[in-house]
Amino acid sequence: MMLPTQAKQTLESALAEHGLRSTRQRECVFAVVAASMDHPTADAIYSRVRESLPGISLATVYNTLETLVSCGLVRQVNFEREPSRYCPLSEPGKHHAHFHCTRSGKVFDVHLPESFMKDLEALLPPMFRIDKVDLCISGQNRGENPSGHVEPD
Amino acid sequence: MMLPTQAKQTLESALAEHGLRSTRQRECVFAVVAASMDHPTADAIYSRVRESLPGISLATVYNTLETLVSCGLVRQVNFEREPSRYCPLSEPGKHHAHFHCTRSGKVFDVHLPESFMKDLEALLPPMFRIDKVDLCISGQNRGENPSGHVEPD
DNA sequence: ACTGATAATTGGAATTATTCCAATTTCAAG
DNA sequence: CTTGAAATTGGAATAATTCCAATTATCAGT
Numbered sequence: 001m002m003l004p005t006q007a008k009q010t011l012e013s014a015l016a017e018h019g020l021r022s023t024r025q026r027e028c029v030f031a032v033v034a035a036s037m038d039h040p041t042a043d044a045i046y047s048r049v050r051e052s053l054p055g056i057s058l059a060t061v062y063n064t065l066e067t068l069v070s071c072g073l074v075r076q077v078n079f080e081r082e083p084s085r086y087c088p089l090s091e092p093g094k095h096h097a098h099f100h101c102t103r104s105g106k107v108f109d110v111h112l113p114e115s116f117m118k119d120l121e122a123l124l125p126p127m128f129r130i131d132k133v134d135l136c137i138s139g140q141n142r143g144e145n146p147s148g149h150v151e152p153d
Numbered sequence: 154m155m156l157p158t159q160a161k162q163t164l165e166s167a168l169a170e171h172g173l174r175s176t177r178q179r180e181c182v183f184a185v186v187a188a189s190m191d192h193p194t195a196d197a198i199y200s201r202v203r204e205s206l207p208g209i210s211l212a213t214v215y216n217t218l219e220t221l222v223s224c225g226l227v228r229q230v231n232f233e234r235e236p237s238r239y240c241p242l243s244e245p246g247k248h249h250a251h252f253h254c255t256r257s258g259k260v261f262d263v264h265l266p267e268s269f270m271k272d273l274e275a276l277l278p279p280m281f282r283i284d285k286v287d288l289c290i291s292g293q294n295r296g297e298n299p300s301g302h303v304e305p306d
Numbered sequence: 307a308c309t310g311a312t313a314a315t316t317g318g319a320a321t322t323a324t325t326c327c328a329a330t331t332t333c334a335a336g
Numbered sequence: 337c338t339t340g341a342a343a344t345t346g347g348a349a350t351a352a353t354t355c356c357a358a359t360t361a362t363c364a365g366t
Contacts, residue, residue, distance in 0.1 A: 020313085020314095021312095021313065021314075021361090021362065021363080023313095023314065023315085023361080023362085024361095025314080025315070026314090041352090042352080042353085043352085055315095055316090056315085056316090057315065057316045057317065058316095058317095058353095059315075059316065059317075059318090059353095059354085059355090060314080060315055060316070062352095062353065062354075063314080063315080063354095064314095064315095076233075078231065078233060078234060080229075080231060081231060081234075081237065081323085081324080081352095083351085083352060083353090084234065084352085084353090097276075099277060099281055101281075102284065108278075108281075110276055110277055111276070112276065113276075116272060116273070116276065119269060119272065120269070120288075120290070123250075123263055123264070123265065123266075123269065124252060124263055124290065125261075125294075127294060127295050128252055128254075128261075128290070128292055128293075128294050128295075129292045129293050129294075129295060130290055130291075130292045131255065131291050131292040131293070132290070132291045132292070133288070133289075133290050134287070134288070134289045134290075134291075135273075135286070135287070135288045135289075136286075136287045136288075137273075137277065137281070137283055137285070137286050137287075138283075138284050138285045138287075139281055139282045139283045139284040139285070140281075140282050140284070141278075141280060141281055141282075142280050142281075142282060173342085173343095174332095174333070174334085174342065174343075176332080176333085176342095176343065176344085178343080178344070179343090194323090195323080195324085196323085208344095208345090209344085209345090210344065210345045210346065211324095211345095211346090212324095212325085212326090212344075212345065212346075212347090213343080213344055213345070215323095215324065215325075216343080216344080217343095217344095234323095234352085234353080235323095236322090236323060236324090237323085237324090
C-alpha cells in the first residue's frame with residue numbers, strides 16, 4: 001500500500017497542525033483507510049496494513065486510527081455495539097450518513113446536502129452547539145448493486 | 154417502583170403479541186425505564202430496579218431490556234462506544250433523535266417531524282428499505298436548562 | 307554525524323460492557 | 337397436583353478496546 005504524494009502532503013500537514021509526527025505506521029494506516037471504501041474495522045485495517053508493514057502492532061493501529069480521527073482525516077462509524085468501522089473523510093465540510101444493510105452487512109455512504117443539515121440544526125434548541133452528527137440508517141438493500149443487476153444481496 | 158394500570162396493559166399486550174409472559178422482573182424493569190427521562194445505562198437501571206426487586210440479576214436486566222426493545226416498548230441508544238442507554242418509546246410512529254452534551258453527559262430528546270423523516274428517506278437510493286434510523290448529535294449545551302436559568306452545565 | 311529530549315511503537319496485561327450457559331425456579335394449562 | 341415450556345440466576349466467558357511499562361524512532365541543536 002503506497003500513499004500518493006498528494007495524500008502524503010495532506011497527512012503530514014494535518015499531523016503537523018496537531019504537533020504530531022508522520023511515521024511509517026501512520027502513513028500506512030492512513031493509506032489503507034484512504035483506499036478502503038468498505039468501512040473496515042480496526043481488525044481488518046490491521047490485517048491490510050500488515051501486508052506492507054508486517055511488524056505493526058494492533059495497539060498502534062488503534063492509536064493511529066484515534067490520531068487520524070482527531071486530526072479530521074478519518075471518520076469512526078459505529079452501528080449499535082458492533083466493532084467500530086472507519087472511513088476516509090476527504091472534504092471536511094461535507095457530511096455523510098451511513099446506510100447499514102442488515103442482510104449483507106455492507107455499508108453505504110449517503111450524501112447529506114447542506115439544506116438537510118440546516119433543517120436538522122433548526123430542530124435543535126438554539127443553544128445546543130453541534131459538534132458532530134452521527135446518522136445511521138439500517139435496513140435492507142433490495143435494489144441494484146453497483147454492477148448494475150438486481151439481486152437480494 | 155409501581156407500574157400504572159395503563160402501562161401494565163401496554164406491557165402485557167406487547168409481550169403477549171410476541172408470545173412472551175409478563176413477569177415481576179419485566180414489569181419492574183419496564184416501570185423503571187418508563188419513569189426514567191435521563192437515558193440510563195443497563196447498570197443504572199439495574200440499581201434502580203433493585204430498590205423494588207433486590208434479588209434481580211444483572212443478566213435479567215439485560216435480557217429484559219432486549220425483550221422490551223424487541224417488543225418496541227423501549228429504545229436502545231448508543232453514543233460512540235459508551236455503554237448502551239435506554240429510553241421509553243411511547244408512540245411507535247414518532248421518531249426522535251438524541252442530543253448528547255459532551256460537557257455534562259446529559260442526553261436530550263429531539264423530536265423529528267414527519268417532514269424531516271420524509272426528506273431523509275428521499276436522500277436514500279429508492280431500493281433501500283429503512284428499518285431504523287439512529288440520529289445522534291453531540292455538542293455542548295450552552296443554553297437555559299429546564300429550571301429556566303442559564304448556566305454552563 | 308552525535309546526543310538528549312520527546313514522541314511513537316510494541317507486546318502483553320487489563321478493562322469492561324455484554325453475552326453465554328447450565329442449573330434452578332416460575333408459570334400456565336391440563 | 338403435574339408437567340413442560342419459559343424465565344431467571346450466578347458466574348464464567350467473550351471480545352473490542354485501552355492501558356502500561358519498556359523499547360525504539362525521530363527531531364533539533366550542536
